[in-house]
Amino acid sequence: MRIQHNISAINANRQLGINNNSVAKNLEKLSSGYKINRAGDDAAGLAISEKMRSQIRGLDQATNNANDGISLVQTAEGALNETHSILQRMKELATQSSNGTYQNDVDRENIQKEVDALKSEIDRISTSTNFNKINLLDGSLGAGEATGPVANVTAFGKTMNIEGLAEGTKVVFVQNADNGTDTDAVSASLSGDTLTIALTYGESTHATTATVEDVQAAIQNIAALKDAKVTGATGALTTATNGSAVGTFEATGVAKTDTSVATKATDIYSADGKIKLTSTKDGQTGIASFTFASNAAGGAEGVTVTDAGAVTINLLDAKDYSAEDINAQLKAAGVDWKVEFSGKLAGTAFDAVTGFGSSAKTVADGTGTSGSLTLQIGAGATKDQQVSLNIGNMSSKGLGLDSISVATQDAALSSIQTIEDAINKVSGTRADLGALQNRLEHTVNNLGVTSENLTSAESRIRDVDMAKEMMEMTKNNVLTQAAQSMLAQANTQPQSILKLLQ
Incomplete structure (x- = not known):
């Protein structure tokens, strides 16, 4: 022991x-x-x-963000409800002034006073509607669009811009004799890269007088230029009063015009208007050109994209394609564009479409930054965790009402369509806001469920x-x-x- x-x-x-x-x-x-x-x-x-804690807290804050977004959307949509009411009253007043039972200097003058007051209220609503000091309806949240090619031309004493043309287009104004028919007319034709606008003059002392709107209508009759606009000029264009030779007035090459609020690439049309290519994303698309190429059986099919952004759409000669078929190929290749045309076209048919065929069609990308408001509705920093809110300019100018008049019967008649267009624009904006609000409500529900399940884990x-x-x-x-x-x-x-x- x-x-x-x-x-x-x-x-x-x-x-x-x-x-x-x-x-x-x-x-x-x-x-x-x-x-x-x-x-x-x-x-x-x-x-x-x-x-998991990081993700849960991010989801909980994203829920608050989405709810704040709903509140912002409701604020904007509520203000536009009153703008709608004002526009309906303006439509009523324009229709009233269009009636022949009123005098210009008394009755219509008083009607115009109310129209002017209503325009002022639309402007006040657009500038004073804000959420947390963020203006919602003054256009500062507008996405903007690419300005695209613009031709600046001078003809018959007027200077104007023609928007919506393909880059590199030449614009030529000419005057033609009417061979005795003595009728005023404006016509337009597109051949290759040249747009010709013709004004017809009458015999002897009869000169043609055409408005800028007449010129725009003639250009828009060409399918490929249906979205073209003529701006920057007012009043009439007047031809010479004699039988002088056909004159060429200011053939000007089109140059792409940049804008600080551009966010969309310019749409591309084939010259005959059969095919349209449209960007499906905002900002620079990274695509430089498009080419359609048809191939025999056993040849290449599908979309190829080079590092430089050149897109080739390879189609088989004997095969018929719908727009959906080609769009699926574009999507699979990661090209943020879509093609639009009616029915089905065989692979070989694309060679015959003016302006596409085997030649490249140049893309004019929009530049600049968007004024859109971005809502963070997820816990990550990726694009799918965000949603953009765009609201256009809802002022009288933004709605095209700044110069509206009901002071005469003719002016009141023309104002009716202008007001209807404004009503449709406000309706479209409210529809966009309503769709976004419904989306955000579903987002809130989804975030809540995800947060709950992650908290349990x-x-x-x-x-x-x-x-x-x-x-x-x-x-x-x-x-x-x-x-x-x-x-x-x-x-x-x-x-x-x-x-x-x-």
Whole structure:
């Protein structure tokens, strides 16, 4: 028997320390409610839990963001409701003034006063409607569009811009004799890269007088130029009054005009208007040109894109294609454009489409930045976690009402269509806002469900099972008490040696 080292006491003391540490951990988990209080409890579990916590908090804030977005949309849409009411009243007044039973200098003058007051109220609504000091209806949230090619031409004493032409188009104004028919006329034709606009003059002293609107209508009769606009000039264009030779007035090459709010690439039309290519995304598309190429059976089919952004749409000669067929190929190739045409065309038919065939069609990308408002509706920084809100200029100028007049019967008649266009524009904007609000409401619901499920998963990893931990603590308490008793017994063992001295 030995008394220098009480091995039994040492062992019992070590076990007592282990049990005390176990009880301390039990108490820590039970008092905090967490199974993982430090990395040493579960290093991998802690890392997973913290990532989930980050995602959950991001989702909860995204829910608040989406709700704020709904509030903003409701504010804008509510203001436009009153703008709609004002426009309906203006339509009523224009229709009233169009009636022949009113005098210009008395009745229509008074009607015009109310129209002017209503325009002022539309302007006030557009400038004063804001959410958290962010103006909503003054056009600052408008996405803008690419200005595209613009021809600046001077003819018949007028200077004007013609928008919507293909880049590189030449514009030629001519005048033609009417061969005795003595009728005013404006016509336009497109041949290759030259747009010819002809004004017909009458015999002897009869000069043709045409308006800018007449010129625009003639250009828009060409299918490929149906979206062209003539701006920057007012009044009439008047031809010479004699039989002079056909004159060429200012053939000007078209140059792309950049704009600080451009966000969309310019649409591309085939010269005969059969095919239209439109960008499906905002901003620069990264595409430089389009070419259609037909191939015999067994040849290439599909879309190829070079590093320089040249797109070739390879089609089989004997196969018929719808716009949906080609759009599927463009999407698969990652090209953010879509093609539009009616019915189906055989692969060989694209060679016959003016302006496409085997020649490349140049893309004019929009430039600049968008004024749109971006809502963060997710926990990540990717595009699919964001949604853009665009609201156009809802002022009287933005709605085309700044120069509207009902002071005469003719002016009132022409104002009716202008007001109807404004009503349709406001309706379209409200529809966009309503669609976005419904989307955001679904977003809020989805974010809530995702946050709930992630919270449940994080709880399973991080939270303690109270019943199980209490059971463990009870066991460890019993072991601690047992270790204490055994330590007391071990401490009494050396005393038995004294009995040998009796």
